[in-house]
Amino acid sequence: MRVRNISGASAASASAGDLRIWQCLFSEIPAAMLHSPPRFSDPSLPPLDDADRKIIGILMLDGRASGRDLAQQTGISEANVSRRLARLIQEKSVRVLGFVPPEFLGLNTQFVAYLRTNGSTDAVAASLLAHEQISYISGALGTCDLVIYGTARDTMDMVSIMDRAVVANPLIHDSECHVVLEFPDAKRGHAPSVTQVVPRQIDQTDRHIIRQAQQDGRMSFTDIALQTNISPTSAADRFRKLLTDGIIRVITLPDPTRIGLKLSGNVRIVASTATRALASELLSKLPELTNLAIVSGRFQISAEFNTRDATHFDDFRARMLNTRGVQHAEMSLHRKLYRQHFNWSMPEGA
Known part of the structure; x- marks a missing residue:
């Protein structure tokens, strides 16, 4: 496998070439056919109605909003809200999960890698699924075939994970790995640094509660209590303290x-060292971008984008490329999601 490592003028030339290839690829696909598949839900599901959208919008602001609050804010009955919310979660139109910064759990290195495969992308993804430290695996169309994100205790652990999962895989012929340096994306409320210190010690009971919330951010305190062998009152008190201490957040996806x-x-995105901070700050204000991260390597910024259609995409790309500090960009379309979870492995000594 060849691990790409391009720097200096050759990096600018290669990236510009990749962008030209992407533009040609994009222009050859009819706009009506250009779309990404659903990430979690069944593509045959009927469209959401206004009430469904209102519920999701409220959950985006407060993932644990009560049925009563949802009913009051949407103007529909609490029973109707309950049925709709259960359906939305069951069909995976929306997921509500507990998010804990990995470094709070002893995972001080985060990384994202872009892979080119030999042959079946599905086969490569299946092999990557065996590595729990890789929490995000997405198929892509464009300048890479797969995008992965993982967490590790430190850089040596990251190298070990990449060696086992990627370098030793004969179906992967090219990879480029970036260490995440910072998450400046205020819209998603990510921690401002991947090296911050946990606010307080997390004991074993906290860990059990976190594991439950990572699976279901709306799990009732009664159910959390049953899973952790504590009283519902204690479960509620501990969960609220995890929230107020800034250890856990409930996110809606x-x-x-x-x-x-x-x-x-x-x-x-490539941005000069002098303008990287400014570029990331300005880019974080683009509503189409999420999970924006400052990373190491020949690209300084990595992010995901979401647009309505080809016209919206063209407009977004123009605004992104015209952002001060942005020199050029390399893009790929989401093709298939194989894994996305926040159930970080938690070293017992953390």
């Missing part, structure tokens, strides 16, 4: 296609 964002993908 709608399937982009279900809310009208039918064209999504990944982008890597």
